[in-house]
Amino acid sequence: MDLSLDDRLRQRLLRVRELGRSEMRPLGLEADRLGRPLPADHPFFERLVALGLGRTRWSGEGEAGGAGGGGTRAVVQLAEEMAYWDRGVAVAFPGPGLGEAPLLALGSEEQRERFLGPFRSPDRPHWGALAMTEPGAGSDVAAIRSRARRVDGGFVLDGEKSFAANASRADWIVVFATVDPALGREGHRAFVVERGSPGLGNFHVEHKMGLKAYESTSFTLRDCFVPDSNLLAGNDPSARRSGFSGALRSFNSTRPAIAAMAVGMGRAVLDESVAFARAHGLLRSIRVQDRLERMRRKLRASRWLCLRAAWLADLRRENQLEASMAKAIAPAAALDAAVAGMEILGEVAGRGDTLVEKLFRDVKAMDIVEGTGEIQRIVMARRLVGLPRDTG
Numbered sequence: 001m002d003l004s005l006d007d008r009l010r011q012r013l014l015r016v017r018e019l020g021r022s023e024m025r026p027l028g029l030e031a032d033r034l035g036r037p038l039p040a041d042h043p044f045f046e047r048l049v050a051l052g053l054g055r056t057r058w059s060g061e062g063e064a065g066g067a068g069g070g071g072t073r074a075v076v077q078l079a080e081e082m083a084y085w086d087r088g089v090a091v092a093f094p095g096p097g098l099g100e101a102p103l104l105a106l107g108s109e110e111q112r113e114r115f116l117g118p119f120r121s122p123d124r125p126h127w128g129a130l131a132m133t134e135p136g137a138g139s140d141v142a143a144i145r146s147r148a149r150r151v152d153g154g155f156v157l158d159g160e161k162s163f164a165a166n167a168s169r170a171d172w173i174v175v176f177a178t179v180d181p182a183l184g185r186e187g188h189r190a191f192v193v194e195r196g197s198p199g200l201g202n203f204h205v206e207h208k209m210g211l212k213a214y215e216s217t218s219f220t221l222r223d224c225f226v227p228d229s230n231l232l233a234g235n236d237p238s239a240r241r242s243g244f245s246g247a248l249r250s251f252n253s254t255r256p257a258i259a260a261m262a263v264g265m266g267r268a269v270l271d272e273s274v275a276f277a278r279a280h281g282l283l284r285s286i287r288v289q290d291r292l293e294r295m296r297r298k299l300r301a302s303r304w305l306c307l308r309a310a311w312l313a314d315l316r317r318e319n320q321l322e323a324s325m326a327k328a329i330a331p332a333a334a335l336d337a338a339v340a341g342m343e344i345l346g347e348v349a350g351r352g353d354t355l356v357e358k359l360f361r362d363v364k365a366m367d368i369v370e371g372t373g374e375i376q377r378i379v380m381a382r383r384l385v386g387l388p389r390d391t392g
């Protein structure tokens with residue numbers, strides 16, 4: 001496995017480090033204290049765009065490109081570094097977000113150009129979003145009830161979505177809906193719903209225990225017309241399976257990055273815990289040493305899994321097992337690190353105004369988003385005993 005960093009990626013990591021220290025960490029702490037996301041018109045987002053951030057990985061030629069040399073491996077390493085400074089602020093960054101992967105996996109050239117093109121060289125902040133989850137359908141995505149009814153020239157969508165990152169500020173949202181709930185996953189289709197579409201509304205920012213710097217939003221679709229040209233993977237019968245399998249495929253490319261974010265957050269806990277132990281004369285304590293060593297060991301092993309899953313993705317080789325392993329193990333290691341960090345800080349952590357305590361609240365979500373740890377374990381177990389890959 002080639003893990004060498006090219007110069008361009010090295011420079012990008014250094015820039016993230018500078019930005020993280022000077023802006024991301026302070027903004028994340030402020031959002032946590034205020035209990036609300038950074039507003040869409042925050043000058044920080046303008047600065048990011050001016051720095052050339054908030055762009056799509058899609059170069060405009062074929063599939064993903066332009067990730068700075070190294071494709072998914074670069075994405076994974078940048079994700080880890082950004083989350084080290086603040087994962088909530090990292091998700092608030094302008095860009096196509098989780099909507100990019102289904103567009104790359106399922107979109108036609110024309111659709112990629114229309115929806116990802118504005119993210120190639122934006123002159124102001126733009127966001128994209130992905131809305132799969134519903135009040136009654138989280139892990140079991142086959143249970144989604146948002147309906148897509150065929151009408152002349154397109155579809156009419158009705159339903160409720162929840163916890164979609166950056167949805168209320170997004171130019172478009174990739175929405176998964178079903179043409180017939182009785183068909184289960186066979187009935188799923190992915191639509192790009194554009195901002196301002198009549199019937200798209202009731203945006204409500206959810207109250208979260210952590211990661212407060214970005215908005216997780218619920219919204220409704222009521223008689224919302226979406227033209228045929230916004231249906232991903234086309235409208236012909238041969239694309240029947242594509243909605244659901246496309247979602248799964250896209251998660252295999254984003255899960256290693258989510259897992260790497262957990263590694264970054266765990267690293268931040270480790271560094272803070274070491275600094276605290278040093279400042280309080282605790283580094284000679286065997287109890288403290290044991291906790292710090294356990295944190296580093298598990299985080300380092302997790303990072304290798306993330307990189308391996310990403311490396312396979314870059315080679316366009318099957319990586320579902322490795323993506324699930326990374327996603328099952330890294331958030332658990334980061335949560336374990338956060339618990340150990342809380343123990344090292346002791347009653348200081350209990351005051352609720354330390355970075356370690358914030359990370360303790362932030363990190364739990366990493367085990368939940370894009371397939372919980374339990375679901376990853378089910379996926380891996382089914383592979384082990386030779387059952388079909390889908391859960392359910």
Ligand SMILES: Cc1cc2nc3c(=O)[nH]c(=O)nc-3n(C[C@H](O)[C@H](O)[C@H](O)COP(=O)(O)OP(=O)(O)OC[C@H]3O[C@@H](n4cnc5c(N)ncnc54)[C@H](O)[C@@H]3O)c2cc1C
Pocket residue numbers: 098130131132133137138139140162163164165208211216365368369370371372373374375378
């Ligand atoms: C911070 C945050 C951001 C998010 N961002 C997005 C987003 O941008 N877009 C989006 O669409 N969604 C998003 N989500 C939603 C997320 O994908 C779901 O929360 C997740 O899929 C879990 O679904 P659920 O919360 O309904 O829990 P449930 O599916 O109801 O699960 C509850 C518990 O039961 C366990 N469980 C469920 N099924 C099984 C089973 N078969 N066997 C064993 N255990 C099981 C789960 O592991 C979990 O512990 C976000 C969630 C959070 C917390």
